[in-house]
Amino acid sequence: MTSEGASRDTTGDGEPRDVIPTNRLESFSDGVMAVIITIMAFNLRPPAHNQWSAVAQRLPTLLIYVLSFTFIGIYWNNHHHLLRLTTTISAGVMWANLAQLFSLSLVPVVTQWVGQGADALFPASAYGVVGLFSAVMYFILVRAILRANHHDANLTRALGHDLKGVISPIIYAAGIGLAFVSPYLAYACYVLVSLMWIVPDQRLVRPQPRR
Amino acid sequence: MTSEGASRDTTGDGEPRDVIPTNRLESFSDGVMAVIITIMAFNLRPPAHNQWSAVAQRLPTLLIYVLSFTFIGIYWNNHHHLLRLTTTISAGVMWANLAQLFSLSLVPVVTQWVGQGADALFPASAYGVVGLFSAVMYFILVRAILRANHHDANLTRALGHDLKGVISPIIYAAGIGLAFVSPYLAYACYVLVSLMWIVPDQRLVRPQPRR
Amino acid sequence: MTSEGASRDTTGDGEPRDVIPTNRLESFSDGVMAVIITIMAFNLRPPAHNQWSAVAQRLPTLLIYVLSFTFIGIYWNNHHHLLRLTTTISAGVMWANLAQLFSLSLVPVVTQWVGQGADALFPASAYGVVGLFSAVMYFILVRAILRANHHDANLTRALGHDLKGVISPIIYAAGIGLAFVSPYLAYACYVLVSLMWIVPDQRLVRPQPRR
Amino acid sequence: MTSEGASRDTTGDGEPRDVIPTNRLESFSDGVMAVIITIMAFNLRPPAHNQWSAVAQRLPTLLIYVLSFTFIGIYWNNHHHLLRLTTTISAGVMWANLAQLFSLSLVPVVTQWVGQGADALFPASAYGVVGLFSAVMYFILVRAILRANHHDANLTRALGHDLKGVISPIIYAAGIGLAFVSPYLAYACYVLVSLMWIVPDQRLVRPQPRR
Numbered sequence: 124m125t126s127e128g129a130s131r132d133t134t135g136d137g138e139p140r141d142v143i144p145t146n147r148l149e150s151f152s153d154g155v156m157a158v159i160i161t162i163m164a165f166n167l168r169p170p171a172h173n174q175w176s177a178v179a180q181r182l183p184t185l186l187i188y189v190l191s192f193t194f195i196g197i198y199w200n201n202h203h204h205l206l207r208l209t210t211t212i213s214a215g216v217m218w219a220n221l222a223q224l225f226s227l228s229l230v231p232v233v234t235q236w237v238g239q240g241a242d243a244l245f246p247a248s249a250y251g252v253v254g255l256f257s258a259v260m261y262f263i264l265v266r267a268i269l270r271a272n273h274h275d276a277n278l279t280r281a282l283g284h285d286l287k288g289v290i291s292p293i294i295y296a297a298g299i300g301l302a303f304v305s306p307y308l309a310y311a312c313y314v315l316v317s318l319m320w321i322v323p324d325q326r327l328v329r330p331q332p333r334r
Numbered sequence: 335m336t337s338e339g340a341s342r343d344t345t346g347d348g349e350p351r352d353v354i355p356t357n358r359l360e361s362f363s364d365g366v367m368a369v370i371i372t373i374m375a376f377n378l379r380p381p382a383h384n385q386w387s388a389v390a391q392r393l394p395t396l397l398i399y400v401l402s403f404t405f406i407g408i409y410w411n412n413h414h415h416l417l418r419l420t421t422t423i424s425a426g427v428m429w430a431n432l433a434q435l436f437s438l439s440l441v442p443v444v445t446q447w448v449g450q451g452a453d454a455l456f457p458a459s460a461y462g463v464v465g466l467f468s469a470v471m472y473f474i475l476v477r478a479i480l481r482a483n484h485h486d487a488n489l490t491r492a493l494g495h496d497l498k499g500v501i502s503p504i505i506y507a508a509g510i511g512l513a514f515v516s517p518y519l520a521y522a523c524y525v526l527v528s529l530m531w532i533v534p535d536q537r538l539v540r541p542q543p544r545r
Numbered sequence: 546m547t548s549e550g551a552s553r554d555t556t557g558d559g560e561p562r563d564v565i566p567t568n569r570l571e572s573f574s575d576g577v578m579a580v581i582i583t584i585m586a587f588n589l590r591p592p593a594h595n596q597w598s599a600v601a602q603r604l605p606t607l608l609i610y611v612l613s614f615t616f617i618g619i620y621w622n623n624h625h626h627l628l629r630l631t632t633t634i635s636a637g638v639m640w641a642n643l644a645q646l647f648s649l650s651l652v653p654v655v656t657q658w659v660g661q662g663a664d665a666l667f668p669a670s671a672y673g674v675v676g677l678f679s680a681v682m683y684f685i686l687v688r689a690i691l692r693a694n695h696h697d698a699n700l701t702r703a704l705g706h707d708l709k710g711v712i713s714p715i716i717y718a719a720g721i722g723l724a725f726v727s728p729y730l731a732y733a734c735y736v737l738v739s740l741m742w743i744v745p746d747q748r749l750v751r752p753q754p755r756r
Numbered sequence: 757m758t759s760e761g762a763s764r765d766t767t768g769d770g771e772p773r774d775v776i777p778t779n780r781l782e783s784f785s786d787g788v789m790a791v792i793i794t795i796m797a798f799n800l801r802p803p804a805h806n807q808w809s810a811v812a813q814r815l816p817t818l819l820i821y822v823l824s825f826t827f828i829g830i831y832w833n834n835h836h837h838l839l840r841l842t843t844t845i846s847a848g849v850m851w852a853n854l855a856q857l858f859s860l861s862l863v864p865v866v867t868q869w870v871g872q873g874a875d876a877l878f879p880a881s882a883y884g885v886v887g888l889f890s891a892v893m894y895f896i897l898v899r900a901i902l903r904a905n906h907h908d909a910n911l912t913r914a915l916g917h918d919l920k921g922v923i924s925p926i927i928y929a930a931g932i933g934l935a936f937v938s939p940y941l942a943y944a945c946y947v948l949v950s951l952m953w954i955v956p957d958q959r960l961v962r963p964q965p966r967r
Binding site for chain 4: 565569570572573576577579580581584587636639640643646647650651653654655657658661662665666667668
């Protein structure tokens with residue numbers, strides 16, 4: 124409300140008059156990602172009986188949950204940093220963002236699939252397909268934001284050399300292929316991508332000052 | 335808080351003194367829609383066994399999920415644009431908004447029903463009934479907002495010729511009827527409505543400047 | 546952040562220096578209530594087979610869902626109006642609010658219980674127990690807010706003659722008792738309370754101006 | 757948006773130029789904690805049949821739900837107070853916060869485990885392990901926030917003698933050990949920690965004025 128009113132009053136110097144603020148897009152995305160993360164926790168089941176063997180049987184489920192939690196956490200982190208630099212959004216950004224959320228919403232089901240049998244080809248490669256899909260959607264979201272902000276020089280510079288953004292889908296694609304050799308090679312790829320992203324993206328954390 | 339305080343201080347020129355800000359209505363609606371979207375993702379189940387046939391068996395469930403995700407996404411988009419133009423809400427708007435959310439909360443159950451058997455008459459027409467119901471509730475919400483804002487000329491103009499809002503329920507009604515001929519004709523109708531709305535509503539994206 | 550910073554800077558004229566803003570309490574409560582409402586929708590199951598008899602079998606579940614959705618909607622509405630008048634909160638308010646949310650979090654399970662067999666004594670009276678419990682918790686929340694705001698005269702006046710707040714628990718208690726005569730008399734009581742509240746609370750919608 | 761814009765304009769006197777506001781971290785955490793709390797409510801099941809014995813059978817499940825609800829409520833309370841004192845966050849804080857949320861996301865599954873059989877060793881000690889893990893993650897989060905705020909003297913003083921923060925993990929560890937003697941001794945420990953925290957942390961509720 125406040126920020127909107129403020130942005131509409133802006134007569135602007137080259138700025139578009141009708142700046143759509145990012146706050147509600149952020150809060151909706153936060154909501155969706157928060158639910159995705161906790162729905163996966165909901166899929167965790169207590170061991171069937173009270174013996175070490177039953178507990179050990181749940182270990183792969185827990186490990187893949189850790190990976191998926193980290194996966195969503197990374198996207199939330201990047202989304203946060205990205206939107207923080209964004210001044211305005213467009214209808215295109217809203218749809219690109221929904222597409223991004225759609226791709227992330229498939230994470231719980233592949234997580235559950237892997238939890239049912241981590242040593243099988245299908246779930247191991249399906250997990251990579253969702254990872255690849257999400258990475259591509261993020262790429263599109265970044266492009267949509269740049270376009271909506273008229274390729275704002277600072278934003279472009281801040282998002283400039285997106286090395287990790289280019290490498291990630293390649294490693295996911297490699298993981299999908301390697302799943303045919305061994306599912307565990309595929310998981311190694313997915314863990315690698317996560318480790319790569321946990322180190323925060325320097326471009327965004329220390330953005331160039333606006334002026 | 336801030337915005338509220340601000341709006342209460344407004345002595346107003348014809349404006350009602352006690353403007354109820356929209357922010358909490360928005361955040362609650364965001365929360366409900368975020369959960370609806372991810373509850374549907376939760377209803378997706380991994381294939382029962384690891385063969386192409388089992389994967390293929392899940393395909394209709396995935397397709398109807400895409401349609402329902404788009405459906406909720408469209409309502410979120412429209413709701414976002416609509417509330418962005420709204421200055422104040424009333425008790426009537428709050429109830430109309432709850433009725434809108436109620437109608438949307440029925441989407442997951444009909445989605446699941448269709449997922450159980452897309453070629454049957456009942457789920458195909460039930461999906462249309464929920465679509466029609468949601469469209470009518472949106473219509474009522476728009477009217478309630480116009481009334482609460484004393485038919486603000488700018489808002490009225492922005493919401494003026496709501497062609498899509500009038501056509502949508504008609505196509506949904508047609509879909510319900512066509513389900514008796516073939517469920518797939520019904521789905522074609524529902525997809526048509528979605529495609530129609532993905533193109534953003536020009537009335538709202540580029541609103542008339544307030545002054 | 547903004548509002549907090551603002552409230553801390555306030556040197557205040559009689560106002561306590563460390564005003565705890567209400568925004569995060571509101572957003573957390575919104576989140577919990579949004580999830581409660583949609584979890585109930587998740588408990589709706591599509592008919593077991595595609596015949597009118599199977600659809601009709603789901604009707605009581607749908608009706609009780611409508612009642613519970615309205616129930617949570619009423620609490621959200623009242624919570625919204627109440628917090629809008631609140632300037633500051635205390636630790637006591639935070640715990641009273643959590644107790645309120647706890648009571649509401651029991652609504653889905655009694656709703657499901659009623660859905661399993663609406664004509665039985667136990668679920669019919671359990672539903673009333675949760676309604677009574679929630680009403681008492683709301684009463685406590687209102688008292689905690691009044692105390693935290695040092696019985697602010699305007700707030701006290703606005704919350705003054707809380708007739709509905711006194712009558713509601715009485716009707717719920719009557720419903721619990723009447724369930725022993727007939728479960729349907731109990732449901733009639735619960736519907737009556739909801740109808741009574743759907744009419745917005747005039748005390749809060751048109752608050753006295755602050756100064 | 758507003759607060760961000762504001763914080764970026766701040767030329768600062770010793771303040772870092774790029775202050776990352778806390779609001780979105782708070783709203784995401786609120787979302788996750790709200791869903792965790794209500795997912796546990798979703799795990800409550802109505803009694804299998806309508807007799808006192810069936811109702812009584814659900815009592816342990818309800819009691820452990822009350823404990824877990826209180827547990828998450830305490831963390832939300834502390835998180836709220838902690839972030840309210842925080843001016844800026846860093847990438848480290850964002851990851852520490854995600855780790856905190858991860859630890860809390862394990863509460864529903866151990867709650868469910870205890871609900872399946874409260875008198876067994878495994879669930880009783882697993883509950884303590886999650887409690888201990890969460891306490892350690894909170895400790896790390898506090899440290900990360902202090903570091904991100906350059907050990908702001910006021911914040912350090914406010915968080916200074918964190919007696920309860922030190923005692924809690926010790927009692928949890930004791931509970932894990934005592935579970936081998938009797939599960940009920942373990943639960944007594946967990947209840948003790950909760951009671952200790954329900955009394956609000958005086959350090960945070962009445963913070964030192966900033967200047």
